[in-house]
Each structure stands twice: as C-alpha cells, then as structure tokens.
Amino acid sequence: MLLSDFLKESTASLEPLYPAKEARAIVLQLCEARIGTKNYTHILNPEYEVPEKALPGLQADMKRLSEGEPIQYVLGHTEFCGMTFKVDGNVLIPRPETELLVSEAVKLGGMFHRMRIPFGKNAEPVRILDLCTGSGCIAWVLALAIPTARVVAVDISEGALEVARNQDFSAELKEKGALAPEFVKADVLDPEFHLDKGKFDLIVSNPPYIKDCEKAQMRKNVLDYEPATALFVPDDDPLVFYRAIAEISSRYLAPEGMCLTEINETLGPETAAVFKAAGFSKTETVKDFYEKNRFIFYSR
Secondary structure, three states, X not given: OEHHHHHHHHHHHHOOOOOHHHHHHHHHHHHHHHHOOOOOHHHXXXXXXXXXXXXXXXXXXXXXXXXXXOHXXXXXXXXXXXXXXXXXXXXXXOOHHHHHHHHHHXXXXXXXXXXXXXXXXXXXXXEEEEEOOOOOHHHHHHHHHOOOOEEEEEEXXXXXXXXXXXXXXXXXXXXXXXXXXXXXXXXXXXXXXXXXXXXXXEEEEOOOOEEHHHHHHOOHHHHOOOOHHHOEXXXXXXXXXXXHHHHHHHHHEEEEEEEEEEOOHHHHHHXXXXXXXXXXXXXXEEEOOOOOEEEEEXXX
C-alpha cells in the first residue's frame, strides 16, 4: 500500500473526530513513530510503500485512534519539557500549558540551590513536594533540572504511581548525579493526610480543576479515555482541592518556601482567595501564552 494512500484513508477516518489538519498530523505522527517516515516522505517519494509487515499494526493503531483513543496512549508515550514520558489510561496526558508552571518551578528551585552553594558540603538539598503527580512528569523534570533536588511526589491512584515510578530516566539520573523522585500513595483530600518527610522549599501541584459542567466543551478523546478522577471536580465545590493543598502547604512549607499550582482559568480570583485565607499573604495569579489565568504563586 502506498504511504500516500494510507495517509489519505487514515486521515479521512479521523475527520469525524478532529479537524482535517489535526487528523492528518496525528496520522503522520503515527507513521513516524511506527515506520520511521517523515511528514514529507510521501511528497519526496510518491512511490513509497508501507512495509507489508508493518501494515497490520498500523491498521490496529488506526482502529484505536478512530474510536477516539488519544495518539499518546496508542504510542504509549508523549513529550513534555523536552523529555519523553510513558503514558497510559491511568494518567493524564501532560499539557503544554503545564510546561510554563514547570519552567517557573525550575527557576525557583535553582534559586534555592544557588543560595546554598556557599555552604559547600554542608548545604541542605532543595526539597520539593509535588501534589497530584499523575504520570510524574513534573516531579521527574524537577528532579533532573534542579541540582541536589529531593522530590517527593504524591497521588491517590496506584495505577498513576506505577506509571510515574516506571518512567525510565536512569541514564539522565546517572549523568546528572540526581536522585529519582520518591512516589508516595496518599489522598490530598484526606483530613488525616500526613507525610513524615519534613518541610519543603517548593510545593507544586496540578490538581483536578475542571468543573463537571464543563464536560460538554470537551472532546471524546479526553472524556472517554483520560482518567476522570484526575480531571473533574463537582460544580458545587470546584475549589475543594485548592483548600486541601493550601492546608497541606501551610503545614509542610518551609518558612522561606514558595509554591505554585495550576488552576482553572475561570476561577483565578476565587482560587487566589483560598490561599490568602490560608495565610499566604503573597499570592500572584499568572497568565499563560493564551492570556488565560493558568497558575498561582503563593508564599507566606
């Protein structure tokens, strides 16, 4: 089968779910991952044939995609902050918007590290807590990007923690002399939440924040495949996770520590008010590259 024909037929099968341009991009991404072609192979080489032995696998992949399953789950991985992360239906697919939060967290962690350099071998490591870690993408990036970082990452889902623990960055850890994050099963909404890990210089979180009433605006590939418990909050209490995170932060944040959390763009002032009420007088809402409220800095 000619690659050009496969692209045409496969793109058409996805157009009921995606705009034509996006559908084509998904098929091109699949072909690059599975058979090593580029998005221009069919143009430079119109006679290029899909390898016969690869065709059954590609057709099986396309069946999953045409049913709405995200390309990231079909391939089993996705890119985030320049790193490749394993993903499956136990975890959310990391979004580009969250990279902005991570970028700011790396800056803060780096600042804490530089402040301690004069102490030499006696310098305390930068201690980081990641709440609602999911795939572990935030925890792993911070562990590898911030020298001396000691990262503890929490999630309620054992399936998510299994994915997070099994991210393979052994080569990067060895190269940088870094430590892998410690992944802990815990429910941030549990009033008895407890961590015997001391205080943290930096607390980050990307909790569930999409209101149930917003489901109607979401695509099938999100609603049917990504874990609802990691996405949605009840309409009558959309800030439930932020109250819990504020309380946990008040207990586990070091005196000079700082925090960041991703938020629902429609609830910026209300979310900031939660942290102010919890005693975090320095609270700032930050917009993303679409000029939408995206995350909050908060500290004492």
